[in-house]
Amino acid sequence: MNTASVSLGASVSSQSRFMQLALAALLGVFVMGFVGFSHIEAVHNAAHDYRHSMAFPCH
Amino acid sequence: MTLFRNVVFIAAIAGLVAGVVLACMQAYATVPLILKAEVYEQAGGGHQHEHVAAPAANATDTNAMSSAAPAPAEAAAPAEDEGWAPADGFERFAFNVVANVVTGIGFALILVAVSEFAGGIGNWRQGVFWGLAGFAVFTLAPGLGLPPELPAMPAADLAQRQIWWTATAVATAAGLGLLAFRKSLPLAILAVALIVAPHIVGAPQPDSFESPIPEGLHHQFVVAVTLTNLVFWLVLGAVVGVVRGRFTGTATSLRDSFA
Numbered sequence: 001m002n003t004a005s006v007s008l009g010a011s012v013s014s015q016s017r018f019m020q021l022a023l024a025a026l027l028g029v030f031v032m033g034f035v036g037f038s039h040i041e042a043v044h045n046a047a048h049d050y051r052h053s054m055a056f057p058c059h
Numbered sequence: 060m061t062l063f064r065n066v067v068f069i070a071a072i073a074g075l076v077a078g079v080v081l082a083c084m085q086a087y088a089t090v091p092l093i094l095k096a097e098v099y100e101q102a103g104g105g106h107q108h109e110h111v112a113a114p115a116a117n118a119t120d121t122n123a124m125s126s127a128a129p130a131p132a133e134a135a136a137p138a139e140d141e142g143w144a145p146a147d148g149f150e151r152f153a154f155n156v157v158a159n160v161v162t163g164i165g166f167a168l169i170l171v172a173v174s175e176f177a178g179g180i181g182n183w184r185q186g187v188f189w190g191l192a193g194f195a196v197f198t199l200a201p202g203l204g205l206p207p208e209l210p211a212m213p214a215a216d217l218a219q220r221q222i223w224w225t226a227t228a229v230a231t232a233a234g235l236g237l238l239a240f241r242k243s244l245p246l247a248i249l250a251v252a253l254i255v256a257p258h259i260v261g262a263p264q265p266d267s268f269e270s271p272i273p274e275g276l277h278h279q280f281v282v283a284v285t286l287t288n289l290v291f292w293l294v295l296g297a298v299v300g301v302v303r304g305r306f307t308g309t310a311t312s313l314r315d316s317f318a
Binding site: 016017020021022023025027028029030032035036037039041042045046047048049051052053054055057058059 | 063066070085090093143144145154155159162164165167168169170171176198201208209210214220221224225284
């Protein structure tokens with residue numbers, strides 16, 4: 001794609017590159033969603049102060 | 060999957076550092092305000108944790124439960140059963156640190172993955188600007204419609220607010236991306252429209268704004284949340300830039316195999 005900028009894993013094919021980056025982003029969304037948005041009571045209580053401090057919708 | 064491993068590795072380091080920094084800032088800036096608000100919450104007659112208003116006697120019930128007294132017949136009423144919660148003090152602090160680090164890694168995964176599509180964060184200064192973008196997407200834009208709230212503050216339906224919050228973050232991210240990486244005027248106009256649209260639609264608001272929380276306390280909290288999040292994002296972006304620079308700088312030939 002570009003030779004000037006050094007990129008992580010530059011020799012990977014562009015399709016596989018896209019998949020891996022999308023997968024990483026998806027994992028991030030999942031982690032964030034579980035801690036910040038899960039409706040499970042115990043998860044809510046454990047992360048209560050955090051949710052308020054991050055201005056996530058709470059209660 | 061070496062690229063995936065590299066991204067996770069960088070995100071883990073950046074999320075750990077920024078999460079610990081954020082947890083320390085919260086311990087001084089935001090958590091004391093939350094604890095203060097909980098005093099008002101208790102005085103205002105029980106929790107408002109999305110279940111039916113409990114009888115007035117509940118205020119004393121929760122106190123009895125927190126001091127681990129054996130529950131008498133009426134105190135065991137299932138109405139106030141909120142499930143497990145960490146004990147106040149160290150346990151509560153520890154869980155807060157864990158939540159900060161885990162979501163810090165989650166945010167970092169999103170930041171690193173998205174920035175790689177745009178060529179990657181080359182150094183700490185570029186990282187600071189990516190961090191600013193993250194701050195705008197995840198704190199500033201949703202916070203305009205749904206300001207940080209303290210316990211016992213009135214709020215609209217939880218699921219609706221979560222949908223609005225998520226949609227706003229996605230629209231703002233898309234708008235900023237278009238502005239930064241596309242050079243055509245129509246797309247720039249579309250970008251502005253994307254950023255503005257969620258606020259024209261409007262965030263779900265509560266029926267009444269009446270609250271036992273003093274306005275001064277809430278204002279203090281909004282400022283504290285915004286500033287701690289700003290520092291968090293700047294640190295997160297900068298650390299990603301530094302770690303990624305180390306990675307590609309010293310191990311250029313190994314960059315595909317190293318993880």
